[in-house]
Amino acid sequence: MATTEDSTVGSLSTAPPLSTEQQLDEIALDKSTLNVYRKALTYNVIGKYDPKITQLVYHTSHSVLYQFNQDSENWDKLEYEGVLSIYSRNQAVDDKAKMSPNYILNNEIYTYGLMILNRIKTENFCLGLLSNKNVIDSDMIVEKNDDLIILKNLKDETYGIWIFDKADRENMFNILNVILNQSQSI
Numbered sequence: 001m002a003t004t005e006d007s008t009v010g011s012l013s014t015a016p017p018l019s020t021e022q023q024l025d026e027i028a029l030d031k032s033t034l035n036v037y038r039k040a041l042t043y044n045v046i047g048k049y050d051p052k053i054t055q056l057v058y059h060t061s062h063s064v065l066y067q068f069n070q071d072s073e074n075w076d077k078l079e080y081e082g083v084l085s086i087y088s089r090n091q092a093v094d095d096k097a098k099m100s101p102n103y104i105l106n107n108e109i110y111t112y113g114l115m116i117l118n119r120i121k122t123e124n125f126c127l128g129l130l131s132n133k134n135v136i137d138s139d140m141i142v143e144k145n146d147d148l149i150i151l152k153n154l155k156d157e158t159y160g161i162w163i164f165d166k167a168d169r170e171n172m173f174n175i176l177n178v179i180l181n182q183s184q185s186i
Contacts (some may be wrong), residue, residue, distance in 0.1 A: 038059075039056055039059070042056060042059055042083060042085055042117070043056045043087075045117060046085060046087055046113075046115055046117075049115065049124060049126065050087075050089065050113055050115070050126070052089040052090045052091060053087050053088070053089060053090075053113070054087075054088045054089060054090045055087060055088045056085060056086075056087050057085075057086040057087055057088055057112070057175060058085070058086045058171060058172060058175050059083055059084065059085040059086070060083070060084050060163050060164075060165060060168040060169075060171075060172060061083055061164075062081070062082070062083075062163070062164040062165075063081065063082065063083070063084035063116055063161055063162060063163045063164070064077065064080070064081045064161075064162040065077075065078045065080035065081070065116055065125055065159060065160070065161060065162075066078060066148065066159065066160035066161075066162065067157065067158065067159055067160070068150075068158035068159070068160065075148075075160050078125075079118070079120045079121055080116045080118050080120065080123075080124070080125040081116070081118065081119050081120050082116050082117045082118050082119040082120075083116070083117045084114070084115070084116050084117075084161065084163065084172070085114070085115050085116075085117070086112060086113070086114055086129075086172070086175055086176070086179070087112065087113050087115070088111065088112055089110055089111055089112060089113055091109060091110060091111050093109060093111055093130070093131075093134055097134055098134060098135070098136045099134055099135060099136065100135075100136055100137060101135060101137065101138045101154040101155075104128075104130060104134075104135065104154060105154060105155070108128060109128075109130065110128030110129055110130050111129070111130055111131070111179075112128075112129035112130070112179050113126060113127070113128055113129060114126070114127040114128075114129055114151075114176075115127075127151065127153060127159070129176070129179050129180065130180075131179065131180060131181075131182070132180055132181060135154065138154050138156075139152075139180075140152060140153055140154060140180050141180070142173065142176040142177055142180050142181075144169075144173050145160075147162055147169070148160035148161060148162055149161045149163065149169060149172060149173050149176065151176065
């Protein structure tokens, strides 16, 4: 019994192989698409906790939070690790307004927020940020010390934020410095 083979059966139609440049372009496009997706997802998650979010300013994928213990003069690692984001909030503040720390804390008057979306437990870390020009009798402070970004809030609590990537750490410090110490907006 004779059989005839159809030339299309058993063979796959293949496109010509991509050049190295085309492969790199596809990888870059995939990374860009993934980055947009991550930002959108982060924005939406933060929006569930802070509905006043207006824009994601900066985020980094891995951070760890420490708190300075005044008694032992050591850094205590807290149970907050994960994506760290800085975002702007829909909160109008008169540039010339000066408010007490208690008024700011009680009314959550912050133009920016910092949030760590925690991978360790269900509770996230949140910190409101406001330019020091709007605060009387107290300042929020940001400093860089070795591998930590150090933040002192209006309650005089001192936190250290470790960020895995050195370039991200530098960018995050610069953004926090602009928010807290200068009059221009980001």
